[in-house]
């Protein structure tokens with residue numbers, strides 16, 4: 455079994471929920487490796503933010519994109535080489551603010567990639583500004599008097615955009631994260647996981663979450679209406695209980711399959727054609 459630890463020095467703060475995500479993705483990938491997944495064909499794509507450093511800490515192929523653009527890069531990699539297993543790690547600022555349009559279109563297109571959002575509900579790397587999932591009244595660097603915006607519910611957005619796999623995890627629950635990561639990577643289509651990842655430094659929500667989270671049981675993940683009901687139970691703002699687990703999954707054709715009548719983008723003939731076209735400009 456391959457070690458997935460990379461030698462880079464870890465600079466996350468003590469107590470950061472990102473450690474749990476890192477600790478869960480490694481065994482999830484190793485379990486899939488034992489079932490036949492070639493780890494040399496796994497590509498991790500990250501954004502810019504504290505979450506993005508996970509690309510440095512994982513011993514697989516990786517690509518740092520820019521803030522908000524994890525999904526276009528991950529989509530491009532998958533379309534260019536559909537044999538790859540592409541896993542995006544994004545931040546809530548990254549994916550629900552600047553990158554929100556890409557989230558909607560990834561769900562709409564059903565690209566066969568996995569997206570794990572480290573939703574700490576704050577801009578961590580830039581030291582504590584509010585994000586689209588910060589609750590009403592959140593006091594941060596850019597909102598000292600409290601934000602007057604209500605939060606988005608990203609799961610509801612992805613569900614209504616046509617998402618085929620939606621789940622929620624919590625950074626204080628590694629076993630569930632491992633299960634969800636494995637299920638998401640195996641899913642054929644766009645697999646979306648919103649992980650409540652606690653930022654210990656700028657928005658420490660451990661107590662709040664610990665009092666409210668519960669794992670979904672007897673939930674029919676094939677039912678759109680059952681998923682919507684559970685997703686709406688907690689709106690990222692209220693004092694309601696917070697469901698964790700797989701909310702919804704369905705089988706749909708993937709974006710790449712819709713192009714199967716075209717020749718693969720990666721082929722010796724195509725590479726030669728691209729090369730001679732480029733050389734004709736010199």
Ligand SMILES: Cc1ncc(C[n+]2csc(CCOP(=O)(O)OP(=O)(O)O)c2C)c(N)n1
Nearest residue numbers: 502503504505521545546547548577578579
């Ligand atoms: C295009 C672009 N916009 C904005 C920034 C500035 N920026 C870098 S990280 C960041 C916030 C990161 O927050 P989030 O995505 O929630 O990640 P976290 O640090 O919380 O993991 C911002 C606004 C940038 N580097 N590039």
Ligand code: SF4
Nearest residue numbers: 467470504578653654
């Ligand atoms: S600032 Fe927050 S999200 Fe960033 S490493 Fe520290 S605890 Fe983690």
Ligand SMILES: [Mg+2]
Nearest residue numbers: 545546576578
């Ligand atoms: Mg964040």
